[in-house]
Amino acid sequence: xxxxxxxxxxxxxxxxxxxxxxxxxxxxxxxxxxxxxxxxxxxxxxxxxxxxxxxxxxxxxxxxxxxxxxxxxxxxxxxxxxxxxxxxxxxxxxxxxxxxxxxxxxxxxxxxxxxxxxxxxxxxxxxxxxxxxxxxxxxxxxxxxxxxxxxxxxxxxxxxxxxxxxxxxxxxxxxxxxxxxxxxxxxxxxx
Amino acid sequence: xxxxxxxxxxxxxxxxxxxxxxxxxxxxxxxxxxxxxxxxxxxxxxxxxxxxxxxxxxxxxxxxxxxxxxxxxxxxxxxxxxxxxxxxxxxxxxxxxxxxxxxxxxxxxxxxxxxxxxxxxxxxxxxxxxxxxxxxxxxxxxxxxxxxxxxxxxxxxxxxxxxxxxxxxxxxxxxxxxxxxxxxxxxxxxxxxxxxxxxxxxxxxxxxxxxxxxxxxxxxxxxxxxxxxxxxxxxxxxxxxxxxxxxxxxxxxxxxxxxxxxxxxxxxxxxxxxxxxxxx
Numbered sequence: 385x386x387x388x389x390x391x392x393x394x395x396x397x398x399x400x401x402x403x404x405x406x407x408x409x410x411x412x413x414x415x416x417x418x419x420x421x422x423x424x425x426x427x428x429x430x431x432x433x434x435x436x437x438x439x440x441x442x443x444x445x446x447x448x449x450x451x452x453x454x455x456x457x458x459x460x461x462x463x464x465x466x467x468x469x470x471x472x473x474x475x476x477x478x479x480x481x482x483x484x485x486x487x488x489x490x491x492x493x494x495x496x497x498x499x500x501x502x503x504x505x506x507x508x509x510x511x512x513x514x515x516x517x518x519x520x521x522x523x524x525x526x527x528x529x530x531x532x533x534x535x536x537x538x539x540x541x542x543x544x545x546x547x548x549x550x551x552x553x554x555x556x557x558x559x560x561x562x563x564x565x566x567x568x569x570x571x572x573x574x575x
Numbered sequence: 576x577x578x579x580x581x582x583x584x585x586x587x588x589x590x591x592x593x594x595x596x597x598x599x600x601x602x603x604x605x606x607x608x609x610x611x612x613x614x615x616x617x618x619x620x621x622x623x624x625x626x627x628x629x630x631x632x633x634x635x636x637x638x639x640x641x642x643x644x645x646x647x648x649x650x651x652x653x654x655x656x657x658x659x660x661x662x663x664x665x666x667x668x669x670x671x672x673x674x675x676x677x678x679x680x681x682x683x684x685x686x687x688x689x690x691x692x693x694x695x696x697x698x699x700x701x702x703x704x705x706x707x708x709x710x711x712x713x714x715x716x717x718x719x720x721x722x723x724x725x726x727x728x729x730x731x732x733x734x735x736x737x738x739x740x741x742x743x744x745x746x747x748x749x750x751x752x753x754x755x756x757x758x759x760x761x762x763x764x765x766x767x768x769x770x771x772x773x774x775x776x777x778x779x780x781x782x783x784x785x786x787x788x789x790x791x792x793x794x795x796x797x798x799x800x801x802x803x804x805x806x807x808x809x810x811x812x813x814x815x816x817x818x819x820x821x822x823x824x825x826x827x828x829x830x831x832x833x834x835x836x837x838x839x840x841x842x843x844x845x846x847x848x849x850x851x852x853x854x855x
Contacts, residue, residue: 560811568752
C-alpha cells in the first residue's frame with residue numbers, strides 16, 4: 385500500500401500502516417541525531433522545557449549539510465543517518481515525547497516494543513541526500529547550533545518526502561529484524 | 576626540475592578533485608549499481624536501488640554532494656621519487672580541503688575524539704589522512720576517497736591464529752550480518768589479509784579502490800557469493816544485492832600471526848584521481 389500523509393501525524397494515521405508499505409510525508413519534520421537525543425533526554429531529566437514541540441512530531445535521523453545564504457539557511461544535502469546509533473536512547477525518548485514517526489536508515493535493534501501502539505519507523509534510502517534535499521522546501525528554524533551543523537535540530541518543511549518504507553509498524557512487525565534473523569540462519573548454515 | 580608545479584593551481588586541482596569525488600561516482604561503480612537494479616527481483620529493494628540511481632542523477636545535475644555525509648578526507652598519494660613540487664605538499668592539501676569545505680560546501684565532520692568539538696573546516700590532527708607511497712618516476716598521483724562514517728563504523732579487524740585461514744570467510748560474513756542495513760548496502764567489501772595490525776587495515780581500505788568491473792577470483796568470489804546469499808539486500812530491506820563486489824588484498828605477515836581487516840564501503844564508493852607532472 386502507498387500512503388500520502390500530512391504532519392502533525394495523528395495516531396490513526398500511523399495505525400493503518402503495515403511494515404512494507406510506502407509512505408510520502410508532507411509538513412514539518414525535525415532532525416535529531418546523537419547529540420540532540422542526548423540533550424533532549426538530559427533536559428527531560430532536569431524537567432526543562434524544549435525549544436520546539438514534540439507533539440505528533442516526526443523525527444528525522446539526519447545530520448544535514450546546510451549553506452547560509454542571504455535569505456537564511458539552504459539545504460544542500462540531507463539524507464538519513466544510521467538509526468542504530470540512536471537505538472538505546474529511543475525507548476526513553478519515546479516514553480517522554482509523543483513522537484509519531486521516526487525516519488532513518490538501517491533500522492533500530494530492540495525498539496519495536498517501544499514503538500508499539502505509539503509510533504512507526506520509516507526507512508529512507510541511505511545516502512540519497514540530493515534527492516532528499518529536493519523534497520525539503522524550507523528550513524523553518526534551527527535549534528542548538530552549538531552542537532555543530534550535523535548535530536543541531538533543524539526544523540524542515542517537506543513535500544511528498546519519500547519513498548519511505550515502513551520498517552517497523554505499530555503492531556511490532558520489524559522488517560529489519562526479520563531479515564537479520566534470516567541472514568543469521570543463513571550464516572550458521574554456511575559456517 | 577621539469578616537474579615543478581604551481582602551488583595555487585595544485586590547491587585548485589585538489590579542491591576540484593574533491594568536488595568530483597563528492598558529486599559523481601566512478602563509471603564502474605555506477606554500472607555495478609545499474610546492473611544490480613536490473614537484476615533485483617525484490618520490489619522493495621528495487622525501489623531503493625532506483626532511488627539511489629535517481630539521487631546520482633540529481634547530484635550530477637545540480638552539482639551537489641550525493642550524500643550529506645561528505646566523509647572524512649582520505650588521500651592516497653603516490654609520489655615519484657623524481658617529482659619535485661617545490662612547496663609543502665601536505666600543507667597545500669590541507670588548504671585545499673578547507674577551501675573545498677567552504678566552497679562546495681562539504682559538511683564539517685572532523686571533531687576532537689574526546690571533547691567532540693568540531694573544527695568546522697574538516698581539518699584536524701591527522702585529518703585529512705594522507706597515505707604517502709614513494710614510487711619510481713616523476714609524477715604525483717593523488718586519489719581522494721572521502722569516507723562516510725555509516726559504513727566505516729561497521730568495519731572490523733581480528734588477529735587470527737595462523738592456522739585459522741579457513742575462518743576468514745566466516746569473519747567477513749559475520750561482519751556483514753552484524754552490520755545489516757546500517758552501512759547502506761549494496762556494499763563494496765575490502766578485505767586485507769596479512770601484514771600487521773595496521774597494515775591489514777590499510778590493505779582493506781586500498782582494496783576498496785580497485786575497479787569493480789574486474790573479475791573476482793578465488794576467495795573474492797567465494798565471499799561475494801556467500802554475502803549475497805545472506806538476503807540482507809539493499810538498505811537491509813531484503814533482496815539479492817548485499818554487495819556489489821568483494822576485493823581481497825594480501826601481504827606477507829609474521830609466521831605467528833594472521834591479521835584480517837574488513838573495511839565496509841557503502842554504495843557510494845566515492846573516489847577520484849588526478850596526476851601531476853610527468854612528460855605531458
